[in-house]
Amino acid sequence: MTHRRTRTISFLSVILLALTAIGPLFGSVSAQDDRPVLVHATNSGDKATFDPHLASGTQDRTVVDMVFNGLLRFKPGDASVIEADLATEVPEPVAEADGTQSWTFALRTDATCHASSATEAYPLTADDVVFSLQKSANSDTSGVAGDYAGFEFVKVDDATVKVVVPTPLGPAVFLPKFANYGGGYIICQQAYEALGADGFANEPIGTGPFKFSSYTPQTSTTLVANDDYFRGAPKLGGVEVRYIADNTARDLGLESGELDVINGLPEAQYVERINQAGNQIADVFGVGEAVWLNLDITNEYLQDPLVREAIILAVSRENHLALAGEPVAQGIFSIVPTGIVPGALTQEEAQAAEVDFSQDIERANELMAEAGYADGFSLTLVTSEQAAYQTQYTVLQEELAQIGIDVELEVVQHAVMHEQIRAGSNAITIYIAYRPSADTYLTQFFTSTGGSTNFSQFQLDDQVAAARAETDAEAQIEAWQQLNIEILQNFAGFGLLYTNQVYVRQPNVDYGHELISVPQLYPGYNETTTITE
Amino acid sequence: MTATPSVTMAPTAPIAVISERRRAWRAFARNRSAVVGLMLVILIILVAVFAPVLAPHNPLTQSVPNRLEGPSRDYLLGRDAYGRDVLSRIIYGTRIALQVGIFSVLLGGFAGTAIGVVAGYFGGKTEAVLMRLVDVLLAFPDLIMGLLVMAVLGPGLGKLILAIAFTMIPRFARIAYGQTLVLKEREFVEASHALGQRTGVILYRHIAPNIAGELVVLASLWTASAIRLEASLSFIGLGVPPPTPTWGQMIREGTVYLSSLPLLSLAPGVALLLTVFAFNLVGDGLRDVLDPRSGK
Numbered sequence: 001m002t003h004r005r006t007r008t009i010s011f012l013s014v015i016l017l018a019l020t021a022i023g024p025l026f027g028s029v030s031a032q033d034d035r036p037v038l039v040h041a042t043n044s045g046d047k048a049t050f051d052p053h054l055a056s057g058t059q060d061r062t063v064v065d066m067v068f069n070g071l072l073r074f075k076p077g078d079a080s081v082i083e084a085d086l087a088t089e090v091p092e093p094v095a096e097a098d099g100t101q102s103w104t105f106a107l108r109t110d111a112t113c114h115a116s117s118a119t120e121a122y123p124l125t126a127d128d129v130v131f132s133l134q135k136s137a138n139s140d141t142s143g144v145a146g147d148y149a150g151f152e153f154v155k156v157d158d159a160t161v162k163v164v165v166p167t168p169l170g171p172a173v174f175l176p177k178f179a180n181y182g183g184g185y186i187i188c189q190q191a192y193e194a195l196g197a198d199g200f201a202n203e204p205i206g207t208g209p210f211k212f213s214s215y216t217p218q219t220s221t222t223l224v225a226n227d228d229y230f231r232g233a234p235k236l237g238g239v240e241v242r243y244i245a246d247n248t249a250r251d252l253g254l255e256s257g258e259l260d261v262i263n264g265l266p267e268a269q270y271v272e273r274i275n276q277a278g279n280q281i282a283d284v285f286g287v288g289e290a291v292w293l294n295l296d297i298t299n300e301y302l303q304d305p306l307v308r309e310a311i312i313l314a315v316s317r318e319n320h321l322a323l324a325g326e327p328v329a330q331g332i333f334s335i336v337p338t339g340i341v342p343g344a345l346t347q348e349e350a351q352a353a354e355v356d357f358s359q360d361i362e363r364a365n366e367l368m369a370e371a372g373y374a375d376g377f378s379l380t381l382v383t384s385e386q387a388a389y390q391t392q393y394t395v396l397q398e399e400l401a402q403i404g405i406d407v408e409l410e411v412v413q414h415a416v417m418h419e420q421i422r423a424g425s426n427a428i429t430i431y432i433a434y435r436p437s438a439d440t441y442l443t444q445f446f447t448s449t450g451g452s453t454n455f456s457q458f459q460l461d462d463q464v465a466a467a468r469a470e471t472d473a474e475a476q477i478e479a480w481q482q483l484n485i486e487i488l489q490n491f492a493g494f495g496l497l498y499t500n501q502v503y504v505r506q507p508n509v510d511y512g513h514e515l516i517s518v519p520q521l522y523p524g525y526n527e528t529t530t531i532t533e
Numbered sequence: 534m535t536a537t538p539s540v541t542m543a544p545t546a547p548i549a550v551i552s553e554r555r556r557a558w559r560a561f562a563r564n565r566s567a568v569v570g571l572m573l574v575i576l577i578i579l580v581a582v583f584a585p586v587l588a589p590h591n592p593l594t595q596s597v598p599n600r601l602e603g604p605s606r607d608y609l610l611g612r613d614a615y616g617r618d619v620l621s622r623i624i625y626g627t628r629i630a631l632q633v634g635i636f637s638v639l640l641g642g643f644a645g646t647a648i649g650v651v652a653g654y655f656g657g658k659t660e661a662v663l664m665r666l667v668d669v670l671l672a673f674p675d676l677i678m679g680l681l682v683m684a685v686l687g688p689g690l691g692k693l694i695l696a697i698a699f700t701m702i703p704r705f706a707r708i709a710y711g712q713t714l715v716l717k718e719r720e721f722v723e724a725s726h727a728l729g730q731r732t733g734v735i736l737y738r739h740i741a742p743n744i745a746g747e748l749v750v751l752a753s754l755w756t757a758s759a760i761r762l763e764a765s766l767s768f769i770g771l772g773v774p775p776p777t778p779t780w781g782q783m784i785r786e787g788t789v790y791l792s793s794l795p796l797l798s799l800a801p802g803v804a805l806l807l808t809v810f811a812f813n814l815v816g817d818g819l820r821d822v823l824d825p826r827s828g829k
Contacts, residue, residue, distance in 0.1 A: 248788045265789065269601060273793050322597040323614075385770075387789065394615060394775055398595045410688070411770050 035225065035237030036531040038509065040522070041253055043263040043386055045245040046218045048415035050204035051197070052185035053135060053142040057414055058263070058521045063221050063241055065520040067114075068187065068206035070180035071105050071129065071161075076524050077513035079287050079436070082175050086111050086124065086186055086207065090175065093168065101168040105129070105178070107159045110230040113188035114211040116203055118195055121228070124207050126155040128189045133163070136183030139451060141197065144183040146449030147440060167469040170476060172342065176436035181519050209234045209527045218243055235512075235530035245385050245414070251504075254280055260509050260531060261523065264502035266388055268325030271502055280504050284328055286517030287434045288498030290337035291320065291392060294445065294455035297492055299427040301379075306371035308491035311428065312357050313364035314403045315396065320496045323391050328502060332495040334484035335445065336438040340498055342473075343438025343480030355488035364403045376404020382425045383409055384417040388499065392430045422452035429455040432499070436519055438480040439468050446487060458492035508532045560822045567818020573811035581627040588621035592778045601794055610800045614786060619797060622778035623804050629690065629779045630808055634760040637694045638752050641701025646748060648702065649709025650736055654717050664710060670703040675762050683771040690773050693766065697759050708751060712744035746823040754816035757809040764805050780805045 044059035052064040073085035084090055087105040094102045107126060115121040130153045135141045137148035152164040165174065178184045191205035204212050209231070210223035224238040242259070244250045253259040264270060264282055274282035293315065295308045302308050321331050332338040333356055334345035350356035368374060379400075383393040390411060397407040412420065421429050431453075435441045444450040447461045460483055467479035487493045503523050505511075512528025561567055580587060589607070596616030604611045610619035652663040670678065682696035716722060717740070725735045766772045767781025775782065780801040787797030 246788075248791055251792070269793065319595070319597040322600065391614065395595060395597060397776060398593065398615070401593070408688075409775055 033225070033237035035235060037238045037240060038236050038260045038525065038529065038531060039240045039242060039258065040525075041242045041244045041250045041259045041262040042522075043245060043247070043250070043388075044243055044414040045385060046243050046413065046415060047215065047221060048418060049201040050212070050215075050221075051141075051201045052187065052204070052206075053144060053183050054201070056143060056418055059241070059243060059414070061520045062522040063212075063223070064185060064204060065180060065208075065522070066210040066223055066239060066525055067204045067208045067212055068180065068185035069111065069208055070178060070184040070186060071107075072175060072179040072184070074176075074179050074181070074436075074519050075513075076526055076528070077285075077511065077515050077518060079517040079519045082179055085180060086129070087178075093171070093174070095168060096164070099167075101165045102162050103165070103174060103178075104156065104160060104162045107161065108230060109159055111207045112228050112230070113191060113207055114205050114226060116188075116191040116195060116205045118199075119188075119190045119205070122188075122190060124186070124188065125158045126161045127158075129153075129161045129186055130155045131189035131192070132186045133161075133183075135187065135192070139449075142183055143451075143453070144440075144444065146443045146447060146451065147177050147183055149449050167465075168471050169468060170471055170473060172473065173437055173439045173468055173476075176440070179436070179519075181436060210236075210239055210525070213238065229527055231527050234527040236525070239525055247387060254504055254506070257506070261503055261505045263522075264504040266324050266328050266499045266502045268328050271328060274504055279507075281507055282502060282504045283515050283523065284500050284502055285515040285523075286340070286500055287519050287521070288330065288337060288340045288500050289432050289434045289521065290332060290335070290340065290441070290498050291430065291432045291496045292332070292335050293396075293494040293496065294429040294431055295492055295494075296424070296427045296429070296455065296457055297490070298457045301373065301377050302427050304371045305491055306367045307373060310364040310367035310371070310403055311400065311405070312491055312494045313360045313367065314399045314405075315357075315494060315496070316359035316399065317496055318359075319395050319399065320392055323395065324497070324499050327500070329497045329499045331497050334481070334495050335487055335493045336441045336480060336484055337495065337498045340434070341436070341438050341441070342477050343484070345481055345484050349481065350485075350488070353485045353488075355485055357488075357494065359399075361402050368403050368405075373404065376406060378406040378408065379427050380408045380410060381428060382417055382420045383411055383430075384414040385411055386414050388432055389414075389417065389430065392432075392496070396428070396430065421455060426455070430496075431455065434519055434521065438477075439464070442467070442480065442483055446483070446492070456487075456492040458487065458490060460486065506531075557822045561818050564818045564821055566814050567821070570811045570814025570816075570818060573807065574815055577627055577808055577811060578631065580624055581631045584624050584628055588618075588624040590618035590621045592617060592621040592625040593776050594618075601790060603794065604796065611794065611796055613783070613797055614790070619783075619800055622783060623780070623801050626778045626780045626783065626801060626804065627808075629773055629777065630760045630763060630805070632690065633694055633697060633763040634756040634808075634812070637697035637759045637763075638701055638756045640694065640698035641755075642705050642748065642752050644698070645702040645705025645707075646709040646741070646744075649706035649711075650713045650740055650744070652706070653710040653713025654732070654736060654740065660710075663706070667703045667706045667710075670699075671707070675700040675758070676765055679762055679766050680769070680771060683766060688771065688774045690777070693763060693772055696766070697762050700762065701755060701759065704751070704755060705748065708748060709744055712747065713740055716740050716743055750816060750820040750823050753812060753819055757812035757816065760805070760812070761809055 042059040048057050048060055049055055052068050055061055055064045069085045071087040072082050075081035075083055088108050091103040091105055096102055111124040113122050113124050133153040137145050139145035150166040154162045156162050188205045192200050209226055209229045211226045213222040213224045215221045220240050220242045222240050225234040227233040247265050250262040254262045271282040271284055274280055295302050317331050321329055333347045333350035336344040338344040383389050393409055400407050442464045444453050447464050448459050463483055470476035470479050508531050510530050511523050518524045599612055599616040600614050602612045608618050613619055648663050652660040678700045679696045682699050686692040722739055725739055764781035767779040768785045772781055773779050783801040784798045790797050
């Protein structure tokens with residue numbers, strides 16, 4: 001009897017030991033780690049690219065921001081302050097004898113490139129930084145190459161990089177280009193070369209607080225904590241970014257507790273309702289994303305300025321603004337958004353320059369008749385599945401119907417819309433974007449170096465370059481304002497509004513910083529972010 | 534004198550000749566559910582026809598500053614996310630629902646019946662090819678099939694009707710095929726053959742009319758299915774492009790505000806429910822009357 005009992009106990013012990021041994025094989029990331037995993041739902045159905053120099057959708061910017069660092073960074077939660085990141089300090093400009101200007105970045109030596117499927121982890125050096133910046137400045141490998149036109153990147157030693165600028169720039173223009181946004185993200189050379197451009201677009205390798213772990217198409221991307229992060233190990237075990245385009249599905253996921261943070265609906269009524277219910281917290285914060293019209297001046301119909309003027313006179317800024325309502329949205333009176341970055345026009349300034357156009361359907365119809373389109377014409381416009389785009393286009397559709405322009409809307413996935421509008425599908429493109437300076441807005445959208453994002457085909461190359469080179473801050477702002485006036489006078493673009501970010505979180509999510517403005521268009525997760533009990 | 538017995542003929546009672554059609558109508562009229570369904574269908578058709586008169590506002594006119602207003606005296610079902618009148622949009626949405634429901638069934642019915650009759654009558658290789666094709670089409674769920682066809686054709690009312698008609702073809706073909714197999718063995722068809730009638734005449738004059746009853750019953754039921762499928766495709770954004778009001782699209786747009794203004798989704802949902810219900814009641818009633826196998 002005793003012998004039998006001993007045998008049974010031994011048998012059970014063996015089973016238990018075996019289960020203990022194989023248990024981790026079936027465990028998830030969070031099961032191996034006591035730290036919580038934050039589940040974030042973005043409002044797109046899928047990712048487009050994880051290459052930080054090509055990423056343009058919010059869903060991609062979110063992932064990229066956690067994986068990569070810049071030489072500098074926007075202070076977490078407050079984009080008005082730029083501080084050192086991979087650099088040890090914010091550089092000062094030096095005027096060179098040949099008329100150029102140089103900025104020298106001293107690099108920290110404790111930043112480590114994450115391991116990839118093809119490379120081991122290794123310390124980041126000036127080679128990586130120069131390689132990354134050169135890639136940013138190359139239009140074949142970067143969507144923001146125009147921002148770095150003429151820049152030279154020189155390795156001084158393993159921990160020092162010098163940037164030579166052909167014409168002197170002020171800090172307001174120069175520094176944001178090297179912060180953690182767009183071309184400023186530093187990628188790891190060895191991983192990029194080993195994985196190739198396509199591989200890197202699916203397996204991003206940087207130095208950030210979170211490391212890429214996996215991507216499931218149209219479902220999610222998983223990041224895990226980078227415990228070797230130079231600012232210390234993250235408090236979160238990881239972040240899972242889920243792709244949920246449907247607003248209601250995201251809301252329900254949050255209510256059920258399955259999701260921790262969601263991209264909310266950018267509408268004042270929505271924010272009010274969530275905060276009144278009190279179960280979750282809706283945060284409204286900057287940076288405001290400008291919403292503006294780009295009118296393709298080379299289009300069959302829109303090449304006539306009368307038609308473009310008619311279109312702008314058919315539009316009611318108040319209608320577009322009312323879709324979101326204050327405090328989520330505010331009106332803007334130039335392409336460079338009023339109240340977001342210097343160089344924009346206030347309403348008074350736009351009125352003084354006679355470019356503050358108000359809706360005037362009667363006059364718009366007269367212009368259409370004068371242009372020979374009394375019976376109107378038809379346009380097919382591509383829009384995103386995202387509510388922020390779709391609603392703006394639907395209002396535009398109704399406005400244009402009043403002047404005889406029959407708009408057929410084709411709703412496609414967000415990433416597909418970005419592809420198609422860059423291929424020139426839309427005669428009128430509504431674009432929603434934040435850029436860190438007036439120079440970036442103007443360069444990317446109104447110069448030939450903007451390339452595929454010059455949706456209007458209206459080019460102000462020389463004028464934008466001259467404004468960029470202006471070292472007197474006040475004169476530079478005036479130059480940018482003048483360019484805004486020129487765009488409006490030529491009816492190549494029309495500013496509608498800016499919308500702040502709306503994110504909803506569980507009350508126990510602590511971002512680790514205040515939410516004033518985040519250029520990466522999500523709350524910003526880093527080593528300080530956590531979920532409390 | 535012998536009286537001749539007079540033969541008094543009893544007055545002949547008029548023989549009640551009740552036509553088959555009248556009998557069917559009487560049977561239908563006795564079915565209360567069917568009558569309710571028919572009245573609802575008539576009402577829905579009237580709403581669609583007189584939409585411009587009945588709708589209190591233009592269904593396309595936006596008033597964005599007044600968006601998401603709840604029900605009021607002027608806007609009985611409130612305003613949607615663009616400030617458009619929900620009631621007017623539902624009324625106009627009836628037109629799309631009926632157009633798609635009726636025309637897609639008619640189109641699919643004609644094509645499917647033709648395929649089924651030809652396959653059943655000729656047999657052999659014709660039958661093998663046509664019916665295997667139908668089997669392949671039947672293997673796809675309606676929504677998937679509609680989705681595939683819409684993805685190829687692109688958005689638009691005509692294309693939507695075509696897409697849904699495409700999903701109806703195999704259903705009609707299967708029924709017509711089975712019926713034709715039975716009918717082609719019947720004496721009257723053989724007699725027509727013997728009399729030297731042309732195949733086309735036999736199919737058109739003798740086969741088609743004899744399978745029409747069952748097909749009409751099914752058509753009325755499948756009209757409801759077609760309306761549901763239209764709403765489903767519109768819900769996933771593959772229906773008639775905006776701003777044309779469709780119930781499926783209205784339900785989808787309303788889901789964003791489900792917790793704050795449920796009426797935006799509920800109201801078109803009820804319209805859809807009532808329409809599908811009405812066509813189903815009529816279909817059930819017709820089946821009871823026309824289909825001898827229904828057991829009633």
